[in-house]
Amino acid sequence: MDIRQLKDNIRSFSLEDGDLGSQGYKRVLLQLFGFTGHGKSSFINSCMYVLEEGENFIEYAEARETLEGYTMIRNAYPLTDQITIVDNRGCSKLNDFERAEVYAQLGNCIPIGQKVDWEKNYSAMMEAIENSELEPNFTDFLVPIFVYRATKMINEMEEVKTFMENCVKMTGIVPIIVIAFKTKGDYLEVEKQFRLMGAETVIAIENYTTESKIKTLGRTTDILMVIDSALRNVRFHLEQPRNPRRERIERKKFMYNYIHQIHLHQEREKHEKEKSEREKEKKKQEEERKGICTLL
Template sequence: MDIRQLRENIRNFRLDDGDLGSQGYTRVLLQLFGYTGHGKSSFINSCMYVLEEGENFKEHAEARETDYGLTMVRNAYPLTDVITMVDNRGCSKMNDFERAEVYAQLGNFIPIGERVEWKDKFSDLMKAIENTELEPNFSDFIVPIFVYSVRHQISAGEKEDVKTFMENCVKMTGIVPIIVLTFKTKGDYLEIEKRFRLMGAETVIAIENYTPESHIKTLGRTTDILMVIDSALRNVRFRLEQPRNPKRERIERKKFMYNYIYQIELHREREKPEREKPEREKHERERMRVQLQQIQHLQESQRRSDCAIL
């Protein structure tokens, strides 16, 4: 498929093209996730650029090529009148709270345009989810996309986090996340691709983003970026070949969130005695130190008393 055909397929995509129609969906939401500084915002700029004619590059999403991400607000960027790309807040360390917030973004339980704050209480996250019931969104068809820079080596901790994230994406959306490997020429992307496939990835596409400094369109770079969007739409077409119920699916995502939070809280409660053990030992050492000082003080007083008697 050449560039013109890819571009036209994306521009002309409609949710009601299949035999079962749109089934209640009105928009495809391409949800971008990943660690901070891995190129999500740059990827959005590249996607918008390759769908346009000419070489007038614009930075729609502010991007920075560092390990510190800029995205704090869950921003949306329309690619067509049907397809929208969402730049979700990236993670830095993926602790329990960040993981829960990631799934809240994935499930559309944090409104687009709202600042994403890493909460330190699960009760706050539960309230935020409940607040979305005031204006529930049933009509977005969610496609997860995970962005990872090949300049980084996947650590053991990241491997476990990403594998679990991919599995949970399937539970929440029915789609295995599309893996986008950025900075294609800056590392061994074939080795990174192999690792993601071993984790269960079905579609892995390595790209080189366009930037203000490097924006001359080339056949290879443009094709790679268009293929990511095309792969997402093929997933949508496949899922729409089967009967879907958007309202029921949102309810199931909400159940997943509540169960996920409950399991984390349960795990934290079970680990609580072990976490508190060092603190208890610290208090015990301090108590013994005070007792030892008291004994020494008594011994010294007794010694002085004995000397006075002598």
Template sequence: MDYKELRRKIKAFSLDDGDLGSQGYKQVLLQLFGLTGHGKSSFINSCKYILNDGEPFKEYAPTGQTSDGGSITMRRNTYELTPNITIVDNRGCNTITHFERAEVYAQLGNFHPLDQPVEWKEDFKDRMSILVDEDLSKNTTDLLVPIFIYSVSYDLQPHVQKDLEVFLKNCEAMTGVAAIIVLTNKTSKDFSEVEKKFRLMGMKIVIAIENYTKDGDVKTLRKTTDILGILQIALENVTFRLSLPSDPEKDRRQRKKFLLNYIHEAVVESEIGKIKEASMPQKMKEKKEKPSSNNGCVLL
């Protein structure tokens, strides 16, 4: 399809176009998630640049990291792509523990309010009590599409892949939509090796792109088509979801149930780990505490 026609179709997309209508959903929420510095904000800027045809490149979403390597994005920042499509720059992580993993699921499940600071809860029981007593965001009208951003300039080590596979499948269970894997910085190295690793994890949609940036804003057909293709696939997933009977309230209850179950299981695992560690000989404890290199990737 011609890129101009593809852009037109994306901008004209409506949730009411399907045979069953919108079924109570009011907007598509493209949920970006992943590690700090892998290109979530740059992807947002690229999408805005392409859809706002004729306008100069602008950094709508701030890019880069803090001086200590942390994430600039500390909120669930939203950016309107069209009247029916909003893209979300969720808070990323440098390293991710069981606690932080629960917080990522909470963001993907839309339990953190949009455009508000995201504070990691360092205690599972604190997070569970908040979810049980009061939803931070009671919005049930957003249809969620998870998009995982990963830069091919980072090595994906074998010991990380299994945990990452479980993590991504849990994200699908949380949202009801299989995650779209977007590999950024495709020309920095051979992206086909990283793509293969994600496909071996069972990920069906893996697309490599180069983002537009302030210093690289010359539009090319390849860059533009790749990025529009991601948005097209996301909307095809939405159309498929809406071809099936759906209940936004029920979907949210299912997401909440999944998150509470995950937190409960993590609490049990954490307590078992504490008991095992307490019974370890001192030499084993010292060995366990030694840091290990993970070549720029984190254990999810």
């Protein structure tokens, strides 16, 4: 498929195209996730750039090519009238509640435009989920996209694999994998790792930037292919009967159960720690008594 066809497919995409129509969806939400500094914001800028004519590159999403990351707010960027791409907050290393926040973003439990704070306890996380029901969003068709830079081997394989599996549970879609910084690392090895974790679509790209904005056939095609792959997923799933309201309820159930399991895990760890400290204190006291007896 050439660039013109890819652009036409994206620009003309409509949720009403299938035999069953939109089934209540109003927008496709391309949900970007990944670790901090792996190129999510740059990918958004690249998507906007390849769909526009000319060489006028605009940095819509502020990007930094560092591992510290920059995005703190869930920002959305319309690609067409029916397709929006979302820059979700990334993580450097996830703890339990940070993982829950990632899934809360994926499930639209955190409104677009809102700052994403890493909640640190059960009550705060549950309150955030409840507050999301004040203005429930069930009309977005969610497509997860995971961005990972080719310059890093995957050290968090179990963590990433679990994320991919939970994406399927929440959206029904296996995340599309975007390997960024294609020319700066061994992207073939990274792709192999993702394939072994169950990835179905893996596309390596080189983002456009203010310093590197001359459009080329290969770079433009790769970026357009990511969007096109997401839309093919949407078309496939809209061939089956769906219920957006029911799906949101199921995502909410997933979040409640996930947060509850985190809470139970932390309570067990707390109990084990307290038990260990009591045993250490008891042993210390016994040794002190033995020492006194020896002196006597």
